[in-house]
Amino acid sequence: MLRSDLKIFKPERLGGEPNAGGQRTNKAIENGKLNDVFAAISDVDYAWSAFELAKLFPAVATADASLFADARVFISDEPDDPLVTVLLAESEQLTDTSVLSDMMGMLGTGRFHGMATTTGAMEAGTQEVPVNRISANLAPTTSRRNAHTNVKPAQDASGYKLAQQKSYGFLYNISIDVPDMLMERPVFYGSYKYYDASQGRWVTKVISQVFFSLNGTTVTTTLTEAVRPGYDFNLYYLPTGDFRYHSFYRDGATIQLAEGERVQPKTVKVKLQSEAALATDDGAGNFIVDARLVAQIDYETGVITELEPLDFTQAHSIYGAIIRTQPLSVRETQFSVEHDVIPDSLYIRCTSSTGTPMSASGDTNGQITGNGVSGTLNAANLVSLVFDVDVQPESISYDYDELIHDPVPTPPGGIDRSQLPGGGIVPIFHVDNLINIQSRQRTQHPVLSNGDVITIEAGADWVDIIDGSGNSLYSGSDSNYSHDKASGKITINAGIVGFTGPYIITVIHSELAMIADIDVTTLRTFIPTKRAYPAGATVSSVYWLGNLQGASSDERTLSAWQNNFEEVGTPAANSINFTQYPIEFNNQGCISQRWACVFDGNGAFDVIGQHIGHIGTFDVIADCTPLNPFTGAPYFIIRKEALGEGLGAGEAFLFTSKASSKPIMVTRSVSPGHSDIETDNSTIAFLGVYQ
Numbered sequence: 219m220l221r222s223d224l225k226i227f228k229p230e231r232l233g234g235e236p237n238a239g240g241q242r243t244n245k246a247i248e249n250g251k252l253n254d255v256f257a258a259i260s261d262v263d264y265a266w267s268a269f270e271l272a273k274l275f276p277a278v279a280t281a282d283a284s285l286f287a288d289a290r291v292f293i294s295d296e297p298d299d300p301l302v303t304v305l306l307a308e309s310e311q312l313t314d315t316s317v318l319s320d321m322m323g324m325l326g327t328g329r330f331h332g333m334a335t336t337t338g339a340m341e342a343g344t345q346e347v348p349v350n351r352i353s354a355n356l357a358p359t360t361s362r363r364n365a366h367t368n369v370k371p372a373q374d375a376s377g378y379k380l381a382q383q384k385s386y387g388f389l390y391n392i393s394i395d396v397p398d399m400l401m402e403r404p405v406f407y408g409s410y411k412y413y414d415a416s417q418g419r420w421v422t423k424v425i426s427q428v429f430f431s432l433n434g435t436t437v438t439t440t441l442t443e444a445v446r447p448g449y450d451f452n453l454y455y456l457p458t459g460d461f462r463y464h465s466f467y468r469d470g471a472t473i474q475l476a477e478g479e480r481v482q483p484k485t486v487k488v489k490l491q492s493e494a495a496l497a498t499d500d501g502a503g504n505f506i507v508d509a510r511l512v513a514q515i516d517y518e519t520g521v522i523t524e525l526e527p528l529d530f531t532q533a534h535s536i537y538g539a540i541i542r543t544q545p546l547s548v549r550e551t552q553f554s555v556e557h558d559v560i561p562d563s564l565y566i567r568c569t570s571s572t573g574t575p576m577s578a579s580g581d582t583n584g585q586i587t588g589n590g591v592s593g594t595l596n597a598a599n600l601v602s603l604v605f606d607v608d609v610q611p612e613s614i615s616y617d618y619d620e621l622i623h624d625p626v627p628t629p630p631g632g633i634d635r636s637q638l639p640g641g642g643i644v645p646i647f648h649v650d651n652l653i654n655i656q657s658r659q660r661t662q663h664p665v666l667s668n669g670d671v672i673t674i675e676a677g678a679d680w681v682d683i684i685d686g687s688g689n690s691l692y693s694g695s696d697s698n699y700s701h702d703k704a705s706g707k708i709t710i711n712a713g714i715v716g717f718t719g720p721y722i723i724t725v726i727h728s729e730l731a732m733i734a735d736i737d738v739t740t741l742r743t744f745i746p747t748k749r750a751y752p753a754g755a756t757v758s759s760v761y762w763l764g765n766l767q768g769a770s771s772d773e774r775t776l777s778a779w780q781n782n783f784e785e786v787g788t789p790a791a792n793s794i795n796f797t798q799y800p801i802e803f804n805n806q807g808c809i810s811q812r813w814a815c816v817f818d819g820n821g822a823f824d825v826i827g828q829h830i831g832h833i834g835t836f837d838v839i840a841d842c843t844p845l846n847p848f849t850g851a852p853y854f855i856i857r858k859e860a861l862g863e864g865l866g867a868g869e870a871f872l873f874t875s876k877a878s879s880k881p882i883m884v885t886r887s888v889s890p891g892h893s894d895i896e897t898d899n900s901t902i903a904f905l906g907v908y909q
Contacts, residue, residue, distance in 0.1 A: 219284050219908040220694035226277040227879065228255075230848065231317075234270065234633050239317040241830070242275040242809065242879055244849040250688040252897070256886050259302065259898075267358035267626040268888040269635050271307075271321055276904045277879030278766045281851075283803045285767040287907045291882060292654050292758035293333040295901035301891045303355040304900040305646065306331040306761045307883035312344070314809050314881055315829040318633070321883055328637050328883070330356060331759035332646030337739070340655075340751040345654065346742040347731075349647075349757055357635040357642035358626040358889040363560065363619040367876055370615050371553035377482060377546050377611070378406075378454035381781045385451070388444035388735070391452050399455045402463035403535060404432060405485055406455035411554065411598040412443040413737040419737065420598040421895045422554045445736055449598065452552065456482065456540060459817060465538040471530035473520030478544055481517040484538035488513060491527040496536070513808040515539075547571045547608035555599040555618060563619035566785075578603075599741040604881065617889045626890060640888075647741055649733050652760035654903070656728035657751050663721045666710050672723065676706035680726040683708075685717040727751075730760070758903070766906070768803030770854070774873045779870035783812035790869035799860035805878035807851030812874050815842070815856075819867030827853075838864040 230240035232255065247254050256270050256506065279285040281461040296304060308331065309324035316324075334349040334401065381394050392408070399406065408425040430439045437453060445451050445608035452518035454635050459484065464473050480769045483501040490512060497505040497512055505513040512526040513732065520539070530537070554656070566588065578588025586593040586603065593603040601616070625642040635642075642751040647653065656679075663672070666683070681701045683691040691698040691714070701782070708723065731743040741757065775790035821838040833853070836842045854875055865871060884902070 219278070219280060219286065221692055222372070222694065223278060223280050223284075224286070224904050224906075225277055225279045226902060227279075229275065229279050229881075232244065232272055234631075234647050235317040239273040239321060241314055241848050242277065242877075242881070244806070244851075245617065246279070247274070248464065249400050249690065250684070250899075252899070255884065256896050259299075259888055263888045264301070264891060264893060266629040267565055267890045268886075269357050269628075269633050270886045271318060271325075271633060272884045272886075273312075273316065273318075273321065274882055274884055274902075275879040275904075276763060276766075276882060277877075279806045280805045280878075283768045283805055283808075283878070285765060285909045286878070287765045287909045289762065289763040289766045289880075289904070289906035290652070290654075290760045291333060291902055292899060294654070294656065294756060294758055294903035295658075295899070296333045297895075297898045299893050299895045299898050300341050302898065303332070303885075303887045303889075305354060305356060305644075305885045305887075306759075306902070307356075307752050308761055309883070312881050312883065313829065314877065316881065322356075322633065322637070325356070325885075326637055326882070328639075329648060330644045330885075331761045333756060333758045334646070335657075336751060336753055336755045336757060340747060340755070342748060342750045343746040344733075345743045345746050347653070347743065347747075347757055348739060349741055352645060352647050352736055352738060352741070353640075354518055354646045355642055355887045355889060356640065356644045356885060357638045358887050359623040359642040360626060360890055362622050363563070363623050364557075365563075365617070365619050366557070367617045368615050369555075369617070371551070371611075377456065377542055379457045379460075380552065381453045381455065382450040383445075383453070385445040385446055385447055387450055389439045389451065390444050391438075392441065393436060393438045393452075394451075394453050395436045396453065398456055398457045398459060398554075399435060400458050400461050400463060400540065401435070402465075403485075403538065403540065404455070405540060406430070406437060406453060408437075408439065408451060408453050409554075409576065410441075410445050411449065411600060413446065413598070419558065446735065447742070454502045455664060456485075460543060460546070462541050463538055464541055465535060466530040467533050467537060469527075469538075471522075473522070473539055473541070475520045475541065476543075479540045481515065481520050482540040482542050483517060486515055486522075487537055487539075488522070489529045489532055489537055491529045531778070544613055545571070548611050549608060550602075550604045551611065551614065552600060552602045552612075555595075556603060557593060557599070557618075557620040557750055559593055559599050560619045560621050563617070564595075564601070565617040566591055566601075566603065567611035567613075567615050568605070568609045570605075570611060574607075576605070576609065582833045597737065597766075599661055604642055633779050636829050646659065647733060647736055647759050649736060652762065653741060653743075653791050654728055654760055655729055655747065655749075655751060655755060656758075656759045657755045659725045661723050661725075663723060666714055667718050668710055668712050668714055670710040672710075674706045674708060674725045676704060677727065678703060678706065678725045679728045680724075681708065682724050684722045684724070686719050686721070687717075689717065691717060691721075710734045717721045757895070761784065761882060763882075763906075766805075766878045767876070768805045768854075768878045769853075769876045770801045770803070770810030770873045771876065772872070773801070774872050774874060775865060776870045778868055779814060779816045783814060783872065787798050790865045790871075792865050792869075794856075794865075794871045795857075795860045797875075799857045801873060801875075802855040802857070802859075803875065803878075804851045804855075807846040807849050808875055808877050809846065809851050809853060810875065810877040810880075811853075813872065815871040817865040817871075819865075821864045823864060823871075837863065
């Protein structure tokens with residue numbers, strides 16, 4: 219099998235009509251030919267947007283039934299135009315006969331495969347692949363900035379001290395020792411961020427105190443979603459140095475506050491005289507039981523106003539209030555932003571304990587710098603700040619812009635995309651799926667002559683030379699050039715005289731890896747990579763096709779044909795000798811189909827395909843070789859020796875054929891905007907192992 223035996227074929231029809239798609243033809247996509255699958259992008263497309271969906275057939279096009287194992291396709295080169303996105307779409311419902319109206323219904327539950335680039339260099343042996351995106355446009359969108367101003371961090375964190383446990387893998391079991399916690403009545407809660415791939419965003423999970431265990435001064439819990447490697451679990455608690463506890467039973471019903479002291483909101487617990495209900499203040503000074511306002515508290519004075527009688531005599535440590543003993547100040551803090559932040563739009567404001575205004579702003583890399591303030595904004599939209607002086611936590615506020623993608627309505631005559639998933643944005647990488655990591659080097663050579671030797675990096679996985687007309691110099695006989703993988707030497711051979719320069723030599727180093735985990739900036743693999751890759755290397759989600767080979771299965775006979783291609787019943791009186799004379803296939807003509815050969819009792823039989831219907835009437839006196847009109851090769855060959863005298867009237871011989879090709883869907887999205895790019899392209903790689 220040669221590289222030239224691997225082709226990607228067109229269907230019966232391309233375009234945007236409901237009946238586009240259909241069976242595989244013998245018309246292969248021409249490498250490098252413009253507009254061979256999708257139409258040229260016009261000014262109208264850039265003004266109005268465009269969405270196109272095409273069906274293609276990666277195939278082994280040999281004249282025999284050679285096996286091409288572990289076949290796979292992926293986007294190996296995407297358009298340079300940022301307004302244009304090409305994706306592969308996968309659906310279990312896709313068949314050889316599916317047309318565009320069928321395929322549009324499949325996209326809602328489909329899986330999408332795209333391409334990203336690495337944002338930094340990768341060392342050999344790493345399991346982290348930094349990428350510039352994990353989702354992409356399935357449908358056209360426009361982007362806008364939504365401004366959020368004077369936002370305050372969560373007030374629950376005010377006065378709480380922070381203890382953290384860092385994750386060095388996938389952390390589920392939390393155990394944090396907090397020796398300075400206010401142990402008379404401990405108050406604490408936890409939070410962390412995890413990446414929800416189904417939503418395509420980071421989610422903050424807050425864990426209340428009831429889900430923790432406290433053993434001495436050690437707080438423990440078990441999480442349902444793991445803390446990702448490199449991230450922290452945050453435990454917020456009230457420390458003894460800044461707080462004291464007032465017990466109503468021990469210290470009396472009246473809360474006495476010294477100068478500078480204040481009741482901590484959401485920590486006051488009281489009991490009604492009339493019932494066993496426990497009431498906790500709501501943070502706004504109200505005690506509510508069964509939708510009734512039963513009491514109120516002034517946090518500044520500690521005065522409790524009873525609207526219903528309260529019982530302060532219960533000898534239980536839970537009834538009381540936590541008192542903040544001194545004005546709060548912080549030297550560092552963390553808080554989460556609800557939306558996806560445009561990093562250079564972040565602006566921080568705060569005031570020092572002495573009343574001095576302070577501020578800082580973010581840059582495109584998430585670094586925060588300013589007047590007495592520094593910090594970071596990470597990929598999970600977590601802001602970490604460090605202050606040069608004591609700062610009033612209540613004074614911290616921030617502004618930021620959120621980036622919103624809005625789907626574009628379908629223009630008149632276009633493919634309806636109103637039912638497409640994700641609002642036009644879909645994940646392009648998937649846990650437990652393969653990725654292809656590759657670095658590509660292209661060098662230009664004005665002239666190449668017989669005998670020239672070019673040295674490239676050893677171990678290249680793919681090498682090709684393209685001439686000035688876009689023709690590949692590859693040949694199965696190495697007549698134009700040969701490549702020694704071990705030494706990295708390319709030798710130009712005599713066939714070069716048939717080509718003209720300038721020439722481009724493309725060299726690719728690549729490997730496959732399986733995704734173990736995904737977050738917004740990183741793909742983590744199950745095993746370390748074997749090579750180093752530079753920043754800008756290509757990372758592609760792999761669309762797995764499996765083994766491609768014309769073959770048959772489920773051969774059987776039926777005593778009575780009931781128009782059921784899946785039936786397994788009483789066999790016919792005679793048999794078909796497919797043991798000695800197996801059904802023969804040609805990779806060029808075979809399709810995936812269930813077949814029935816229905817006999818009339820006199821040696822003639824009709825051949826019927828489950829999806830393509832009746833294709834002809836044949837007789838046992840000759841080989842059965844029905845021709846595939848789209849490829850010019852037979853669907854299959856049943857030798858007359860296998861048929862013998864045939865079957866009785868109404869009896870049938872059934873089998874299933876498997877094609878040496880598999881249909882895939884390819885989408886192209888053009889978002890509205892302005893572009894100066896006049897010529898653009900994308901590349902689908904088709905790889906596997908010849909056996």
